Amino acid sequence: MITAHTVFNETAALLVLGAALGFVGQWLRQPLIVAFIVAGIVAGPDVLGVVSSAVHVQVLGELGVAVLLFLVGLKLDPGLLRTLGPVALVTGSAQVLLTALAGAGVALALGMPVRTAAIIGLALTFSSTIIVIKLLWDKGEVDSLHGRLALGLLIAQDLLVVVLMGLLAGLRGESQGGLWQALVGGLVLLATVLLFTRYLAQGLLARMARSPELLVTFAVAWAALLAGLADALGLGKELGGLLAGVSLASTPFREALASRLASVRDFLLLFFFVSLGASLDFGALQGSLWPAIGLSAFVLIGKPLIVLPILGLAGYGRRTAFMASLTLAQISEFSLILLALATQAGLADPATQALVTLVGLVSIGASTYLVTYSGAIYAFVEPLLARVMGDQARRHAPSEAPPPADVILFGLGRYGTAIAEGLRSRGLSVLGVDFDPEMVARWRARGLPAYYGDAADPDFGKSLPLGGAQWVVCAIPVHGGSLTHDDPRLALVDALRNSGYRQQIAVAIQAQEDLPALRGRDIDLVLLPMADAAAEAVDLITGAPLVAPRRWS
Known part of the structure; x- marks a missing residue:
């Protein structure tokens, strides 16, 4: 039954x-x-x-x-x-x-x-x-x-x-x-x-x-x-x-x-x-x-x-x-x-x-x-x-004024940290930015300059020392991967350009499918961590460059 x-x-x-x-x-x-x-x-x-x-x-x-x-x-x-x-x-x-x-x-x-x-x-x-x-x-x-x-x-x-x-x-x-x-x-x-x-x-x-x-x-x-x-x-x-x-x-x-x-x-x-x-x-x-x-x-x-x-x-x-x-x-x-x-x-x-x-x-x-x-x-x-409503935030996390730097790096995870170490080894100064206060605290504990900030906040760029920065690098490990209309990476690029920043910007993405979403924006360099690492591995194995950097004006 x-x-x-x-x-x-x-x-x-x-x-x-x-x-x-x-x-x-x-x-x-x-x-x-x-x-x-x-x-x-x-x-x-x-x-x-x-x-x-x-x-x-x-x-x-x-x-x-x-x-x-x-x-x-x-x-x-x-x-x-x-x-x-x-x-x-x-x-x-x-x-x-x-x-x-x-x-x-x-x-x-x-x-x-x-x-x-x-x-x-x-x-x-x-x-x-x-x-x-x-x-x-x-x-x-x-x-x-x-x-x-x-x-x-x-x-x-x-x-x-x-x-x-x-x-x-x-x-x-x-x-x-x-x-x-x-x-x-x-x-x-x-x-x-x-x-x-x-x-x-x-x-x-x-x-x-x-x-x-x-x-x-x-x-x-x-x-x-x-x-x-x-x-x-x-x-x-x-x-x-x-x-x-x-x-x-x-x-x-x-x-x-x-x-x-x-x-x-x-x-x-x-x-x-x-x-x-x-x-x-x-x-x-x-x-x-x-x-x-x-x-x-x-x-x-x-x-x-x-x-x-x-x-x-x-x-x-x-x-x-x-x-x-x-x-x-x-x-x-x-x-x-x-x-x-x-x-x-x-x-x-x-x-x-x-x-x-x-x-x-x-x-x-x-x-x-x-x-x-x-x-x-x-x-x-x-x-x-x-x-x-004013925006004189007193609780944006540790809040001393950020120092000037050659490169401003958004995203202090493993990939961002590796980029920062490489840039510092080449003699460039790096200011790290992250919206996770714990990440900011870890960087500061290592003696590295770090600043709390949200890349998706259109007003945040006003508090950064953009005048002396040659590059802004966005290495944010966004949950979900693909670019969307309210993605913090796109919001950051738009906010930087709207605030008058005319130096170079690099953005890390997860997949080739995201490239079209970036072509309408003023970006100088696109980073694909997995593809770039694979290309470098092939270079090391074969001794010849495999691909050129993805740049466009």
């Missing part, structure tokens, strides 16, 4: 549906997150009813969240956390307060009772750590200043939401000591992680690294363990997964772990986004269309507009502030948990919970596009921002 609904069959159906809609989304050039959420809606009980019990989907999705935050933790620099932490806590608290008040005002204007409006205002305040980090990771911007600033704000939000959840649990009457348990448990968990990092992490991973499979298994198990412990203490799985990654960030195995776990993360996160779509209850949304549109508009537009001036007052440049604020244009899974607790405590009803769930799905889907095309959006609104 054939059983239609089994866990295996349901999981297989979800994978096929996710792959099919993901392919359609890719063909339509839409973000995969949106395709996977749509897959969840289609698979949910109100459409196909593929999933009769979402427990296994939810478990796999939560494991994906733990792995995602683990990988983020692997990349965190403790020094940067000490720098951004206090700022993020202050600005995050201000953002939560102002957004909650504004959100409650919008709900009141939509005709909701005062108590319901207050609960909705709080729920709309918080943004999704998982969604934001996934989007930034896909764009290769986790290490940028605005990416790390957004992460700091999200962590501050998560800490504040723990307090609110404890208070709501107390009102529900089931957990009077929930808040104190979370605070004490958090301190114990943090102390445990610090001791593990100090005394066990390096030696344990050195032994496990002899077997790559065991290393990956341990990493996933460690992330799941700390996520489970943090969740049991009322801190949320996200914080536990993040701490698991931080505990291994100082070991020499973090790059190997990051590369091996990337595909595991992407596979498991499919289930998280599918479960989000499947959770939408269409039956509870009768008459909620206009309130959902109004609240979604507030989340997508109002929240960034609230965060933007706060970050500007905190000392961040307008581009950094804009890009960080735009990432917060959605609500969090914690928002849904807050609504569930409020409903259980008698402060909200199921219709309000369904309304906020719909706002969550709309804002998550729309914010995916906002973050994906944030560069183009900033270019469009920058003239207006320049009129109302």
